[in-house]
Amino acid sequence: MARVTFTKNLERHVACPSEDVPGATLRAVLDGYFERHPLVRSYVLDEQSELRRHVVLFVDGRQVAERKGFTQAVRGDSEVYVMQALSGG
């Protein structure tokens, strides 16, 4: 189960607690999280399922280069962070 954690800044807008989510790919993990917390989805992805321009993802400390699809593999003990990009600040 990967651990999914959101920037604290997002909590101001929508409840997004850190949770352990099963899944072998980043996409499966994110989908699993959004299934539990449907409102969070539109804050992270746009209607084309693309990462919002000023949101960035990290898996185990490495920034994710995929803006869509999120096919990269995650481990059972991976840490997924959803953060604000400073470009949007």
Next chain:
Amino acid sequence: MSDRLLVSTRKGLFEFTRSNAGRWAVSRVSFLGDAVSLSLHDRRTGVTYAGLGLGHYGVKLRRSRDGGASWDELAAPAFPPMPEGHEEKLPDGRPWPWRVEQIWALEAAPNGELWCGTVSGGLFVSRDQGDTFSLVRPLWDHPGRKNWFGGGADMPAIHSVCVHPTDPRTLAIGISCGGVWHSSDGGESWELSARGMRASYMPPDRTDDEGIQDPHRLVRCAASPERVWAQHHDGVFRSDDGGRSWSSIENVTPSVFGFAVAVHPRDPNTAWFVPAVKDETRVPVDAKVVVARTRDGGASFEILRAGLPQENAYDLTYRHALDVDESGERLAFGSTTGSLWLSENGGDSFTALSEHLPPVYAVRFA
């Protein structure tokens, strides 16, 4: 008369309320810190809507059923997934994403429909008070839509939805830059008609092209719905046939350039504008904030300046930041430098309600 005013700003939604003694003051602040592009209070249902643009997290729509004391999050209008392999490009070759970038028009129709125009050009309608929205496909799929381009925003944008007050299936919408589009069947079919508008920012052979006009704002007179006023990038225009054909009004003082326009709800010949220097500088003429008012259908204009700053004032009023209430007497406008003025006598004199708000995007009587 309306005693409540909703002021959408770069840093929140400010509600001003008039006391029995006639004093206007901030009565509530919602979404402090967040950009609110537009709000709407639908008097028929008592529902208030606010469109937010969260810099990192996209466009959101919130709804209040208790006058703004509490807000629910709605699923904001959104495009359907773009078909696999489909490419959508603006006329200049840049990608045209199927993504709502901003809520730029919100209008409640007498039949209960809620219309939402957006930056990136999607028109959406809700028939359940915002619980769900659907993209108006006949407009989006119209081949003429592909000619639109950005003006004021990077993407084409629907900023005005003029619903006919007694026949809500008749609609006229204004697009920057895409002219004026009309439906007489509730949005099932659309046609472009903006005859008489002109666009000097285009090459000569495209100046009269109806489909690339840049009306900054359209407003329809409630009592005479065939009368529509437009503040256009190239001047002021008036229509007497619901926005299908337009006459240029040349003599607006001190300038024909601006963004906002308001029309008297009962007198189609009375309209207000907030002129600015055309068009790169976009500041008040001679650094004096004024409102231009016509009471004779555009034959003549008065410059209204009582109570407005007359030196070193660089306030610009955006297209949604001027409104008149249903009495036609109360007029309010806000500026990019955080000023908000209100008149209770149709513009004869103004009072500054604040000079320290965040940049004002939209002003609307509730």
